[in-house]
Amino acid sequence: MHSSNQVEAQITRLIREDWGRLLAVLTGFGGDLTLAEDCLQDAVVAALQAWPRDGLPKAPDAWLIATARRKAIDRLRRSRTAENKAEAVALWHWQHAPEAQELQTLPDKRLELIFTCCHPALDQKSRVALTLRAVGGLTTGEIAAAFVDKQDAMAARLTRAKKKIASAGIRFRLPDAEDLPDRIDGVLKVLYLIFNEGHRGSSDQLTRTDLAEEAIRLGRVLTACLPHHLEAKGLLALMLLTEARRLARKGPSGEFIPLEDQARSRWDRGKIREGRALVEEVLSIGPPGPYALQAAISALHAEARDFASTDWSQIVALYDLLWTLQPNPVVLVNCAVAQSYAADPKTALAQLEATGAGQHLQAYQPYHACRADLLARQGRYEEALSAYDRAISMTEAPEEIAFLKTRRAAVETR
């Protein structure tokens, strides 16, 4: 006998783990994402009634697919008007869909689902939300909470996106070969947005869905579907290596702890191992893209026993490579930090100011924070203090202000 709690836990686990896979298979039957989602939801409701009563079926996923399919056929029969050609075609497809003994025997359509959710004709935020809902199996409420959005607004956004997919001619298929590189870049960007959103959350939002973990899970799905794509692996590695340091990045009262002062024993060794293995694999195969380069830099930090023994010159070399692919202020400032340890703060500052001349750096807060640190470390204290003031005036995040003020005070009371 199964207790209803056990069954519910089982169903919840199935929904989380297999939702994307199930939904992709069902969408593949008729090409209609909305209908597939509604019917999968129906099947889940039916499972919650039947399984506690009859026990778990031998292949729960096959049970869900068969039930969802019956529900779809019912819905189409009920709504069908005699002349509606499109629905007649859809009904035929659902009726002739392959029978499944278990999910694994059906073709994996998750990649089609991912590309549909990340289609460039949808706006960025909808791509993110739809990917979390359709591929990740998060509920609308969970997604709304993660983005500190109202549930109605999020539901409306998801409905709008699905309506556009259905009516604008976005087909449930893989992109043409010539479009593939751009479209994969788009998917990677969506995953990285989800990941970064997860890291933006402050520590007091305990109920917030863990988007960083979700992004890593989606990254695993993507690398499973695209085993030869180096940047997909690079991104997964970058997310793992960044996430590995998350706990160490925050102090007991939520304050930001810079890499220099982090307790390395708090780093997640499992994630570091996995991330490093991916980086090594990518670097051994081909020229690394921006995600793989950032992951490689992160791996070098993770490998160092302590801050002082970090391989800074290797990190500078990687940042130089990254700069050729992505010449932007973030890369420039990070490179200057590495340079200040590989060489010295004076050299780093000179290079930062020379390369940064045409980069609109004045409006970039980390530039001033970095400058302040480089100035202080070569004894130019007055200039360092005013650079800290400038940096502090440019941010509104309380943890950042607190961090910069502590740094400034250290210079003032040296």
Next chain:
Amino acid sequence: MQFMLLIYSQEGSGPQPGTDEFGPFIGAYMGFTQKMKDEGKLISGEGLQPVATATTLSIRDGKTQTVDGPFAETKEQLGGYYLLELEDLDEALKCAAEIPTATYGRVEVRPVAVYD
């Protein structure tokens, strides 16, 4: 399915008659139209007279009003269209990218509604 590709640009912003760019520009349009015809995708496609020739009509309370000028005074104006029979949005976007005006104006892609 059918897609309408609506071509918008600021009048006078593209290659002008009498310039070196005009010949290749018109050639590119003719090439695109011919390609769509050869591939069996072209339903129709035309360029429009300048917006100065537009007249806008409305009927309110049974009274017909005509106004000189376009529906909306915007910087970029509708200057032409293609109606194409295509597989899906991806194909429509690829066709839109081949329309010469896309490099300085905009092409709006709209699926045609089906009532069945």
